Amino acid sequence: xxxxxxxxxxxxxxxxxxxxxxxxxxxxxxxxxxxxxxxxxxxxxxxxxxxxxxxxxxxxxxxxxxxxxxxxxxxxxxxxxxxxxxxxxxxxxxxxxxxxxxxxxxxxxxxxxx
Amino acid sequence: xxxxxxxxxxxxxxxxxxxxxxxxxxxxxxxxxxxxxxxxxxxxxxxxxxxxxxxxxxxxxxxxxxxxxxxxxxxxxxxxxxxxxxxxxxxxxxxxxxxxxxxxxxxxxxxxxxx
Numbered sequence: 001x002x003x004x005x006x007x008x009x010x011x012x013x014x015x016x017x018x019x020x021x022x023x024x025x026x027x028x029x030x031x032x033x034x035x036x037x038x039x040x041x042x043x044x045x046x047x048x049x050x051x052x053x054x055x056x057x058x059x060x061x062x063x064x065x066x067x068x069x070x071x072x073x074x075x076x077x078x079x080x081x082x083x084x085x086x087x088x089x090x091x092x093x094x095x096x097x098x099x100x101x102x103x104x105x106x107x108x109x110x111x112x113x114x
Numbered sequence: 115x116x117x118x119x120x121x122x123x124x125x126x127x128x129x130x131x132x133x134x135x136x137x138x139x140x141x142x143x144x145x146x147x148x149x150x151x152x153x154x155x156x157x158x159x160x161x162x163x164x165x166x167x168x169x170x171x172x173x174x175x176x177x178x179x180x181x182x183x184x185x186x187x188x189x190x191x192x193x194x195x196x197x198x199x200x201x202x203x204x205x206x207x208x209x210x211x212x213x214x215x216x217x218x219x220x221x222x223x224x225x226x227x228x229x
Contacts, residue, residue, distance in 0.1 A: 004156075006156075036220075042222065043118075043204075043220045043221055043222040043223070044157070044204065044206075044220040045220075046217060046218075049217070090156050090157075092156075100145075100147075100162055100169065100170050101147075101159045101162065101170055101172065102147075102149075102157070102159065102206075102218065103159070104149075104156030104157045104158070105156050106154070106155055106156045107154075107155070107156050
């Protein structure tokens with residue numbers, strides 16, 4: 001069965017620290033990959049997505065992610081976090097052949113100390 | 115503004131009761147998907163509606179049913195509520211069923227508490 005694993009449940013960083021959130025997926029075929037963010041009390045928002053092409057994807061608010069096919073990974077990075085990045089981050093995948101159902105990871109809660 | 119409107123925002127029901135949640139998709143979107151997000155978990159796919167028909171379904175029992183109206187809005191119905199149905203229910207709209215390229219827009223959700 002298809003699945004997404006996020007290894008860090010809660011990450012606590014100080015402002016200006018670098019961030020990397022891990023994501024691995026389980027699916028043998030072509031996939032579309034996403035990172036969503038959920039700020040406290042707000043709806044899920046798309047941070048970035050990968051469909052094909054350059055495996056290094058840049059998203060909003062200075063976030064980027066790298067698709068490494070051989071490792072089935074799609075880690076999220078940001079060189080310098082801000083207090084406003086405090087949120088829940090979800091990695092997600094849709095099978096490339098039938099991109100109708102999103103499979104989400106369990107999420108990583110990011111807390112930034114001012 | 116999410117563009118997707120869900121109502122109500124909060125709801126408290128008793129075990130065994132039935133509940134109906136509503137979703138109005140973003141303008142220009144014709145497909146509605148429903149997700150259940152339990153506390154501390156990622157959203158889990160319930161089902162998707164397109165052209166007023168259920169097109170795809172996740173691993174949820176028949177107590178969960180839905181409907182899509184001609185104006186693309188949708189309802190999620192849950193019968194015989196269990197304590198474990200307590201969760202945030204998210205609606206996501208998109209254009210077409212193969213939405214990897216067009217993307218989804220999520221609503222803010224309905225928080226259902228079953229007591």
